[in-house]
Amino acid sequence: MSQQTTSAEPVPTPPLPPRRGAKAASAPRPTAAGGRNSLARLGPLPWIGPSIVLILLVVVWPVAEMVITSTHRINGLGIDFGFNGVGRYTKLFDDPRLGSVMLWTVLWTVLVVGFTMVISLALAQLYNQNFPGRRVTRWALIIPWAASVIVTSIGFRWMLDEVAGMLNRLMLDLGLIPSAQNWTGDAAHAKPWLVFVAVFVSLPFTTYTLLAGLQSVPAEVYEAARVDGASTWQTYFRITLPLLRPSFLVALVINLINVFNSFPVIWGMTQGGPNTDTSTSTVFMYILGQTDVGESAAMSVVNFAVVIVMVLLFLRVSRWNEES
Numbered sequence: 001m002s003q004q005t006t007s008a009e010p011v012p013t014p015p016l017p018p019r020r021g022a023k024a025a026s027a028p029r030p031t032a033a034g035g036r037n038s039l040a041r042l043g044p045l046p047w048i049g050p051s052i053v054l055i056l057l058v059v060v061w062p063v064a065e066m067v068i069t070s071t072h073r074i075n076g077l078g079i080d081f082g083f084n085g086v087g088r089y090t091k092l093f094d095d096p097r098l099g100s101v102m103l104w105t106v107l108w109t110v111l112v113v114g115f116t117m118v119i120s121l122a123l124a125q126l127y128n129q130n131f132p133g134r135r136v137t138r139w140a141l142i143i144p145w146a147a148s149v150i151v152t153s154i155g156f157r158w159m160l161d162e163v164a165g166m167l168n169r170l171m172l173d174l175g176l177i178p179s180a181q182n183w184t185g186d187a188a189h190a191k192p193w194l195v196f197v198a199v200f201v202s203l204p205f206t207t208y209t210l211l212a213g214l215q216s217v218p219a220e221v222y223e224a225a226r227v228d229g230a231s232t233w234q235t236y237f238r239i240t241l242p243l244l245r246p247s248f249l250v251a252l253v254i255n256l257i258n259v260f261n262s263f264p265v266i267w268g269m270t271q272g273g274p275n276t277d278t279s280t281s282t283v284f285m286y287i288l289g290q291t292d293v294g295e296s297a298a299m300s301v302v303n304f305a306v307v308i309v310m311v312l313l314f315l316r317v318s319r320w321n322e323e324s
Contacts, residue, residue, distance in 0.1 A: 257307055
């Protein structure tokens with residue numbers, strides 16, 4: 001008799017109950033790769049975006065409003081008589097005072113920036129040396145910068161006053177002048193004093209900018225120059241000045257812009273007078289705004305264009321982005 005055999009099927013093992021206190025397995029979470037990729041596609045925009053918005057609000061928008069205003073006829077009371085096209089520009093360029101104002105503006109900028117850079121370079125070189133009282137003199141240099149420019153200008157105006165001015169009293173007592181002088185009463189006497197005060201208030205920033213550049217020059221460079229037998233003047237012109245070039249360019253460009261647009265010094269001392277003999281283009285713009293806001297805006301557009309062209313030409317000539 002044959003015996004029939006069958007293979008037994010395996011009995012499935014029931015799952016073990018979860019251990020007490022064990023957490024149930026959670027479903028896999030979506031990765032953050034998608035979010036990172038979206039942020040990466042934006043590049044640096046999230047970081048520079050606030051700066052772009054700030055520039056649009058404080059630079060682009062005012063410039064656009066200035067250009068729009070220059071095409072309208074608006075009187076000194078702010079009443080807008082409507083679109084006038086280039087009429088305000090025509091009136092501005094037909095003004096016989098514009099030529100002398102622009103000529104003095106150029107001369108003013110060249111003199112103030114030139115004297116400021118030369119004197120600041122000498123002061124920075126001095127303050128870079130060790131001498132008794134260096135810290136005190138450095139602090140003293142900050143005073144013209146810390147004080148308000150308009151307050152400084154008014155102070156000099158009172159000092160130069162014909163009746164109560166300290167300068168006239170001192171010079172009369174010393175017998176240097178036969179009678180009191182009205183130092184700000186005419187352009188010939190006022191312009192040198194305006195340049196002096198503008199240089200006085202510009203020295204602190206420029207000096208400290210150049211001083212920072214001097215202190216960034218490694219001492220090893222000067223030691224190597226001495227070992228090679230370089231003289232003091234050779235070291236200064238072939239090492240110090242070339243390495244000081246970045247700081248020098250920063251100070252020069254900022255001074256060009258600030259001095260060209262300077263208002264408090266001239267307005268605080270002479271208010272652009274007598275007539276408009278000591279007015280720069282910025283002061284002249286303010287004077288025009290008292291009677292014709294549209295023409296004043298046109299003068300502002302001209303000033304803005306001159307500053308842009310001046311800086312671009314200077315940067316191109318100086319090759320600021322090339323290594324020396």
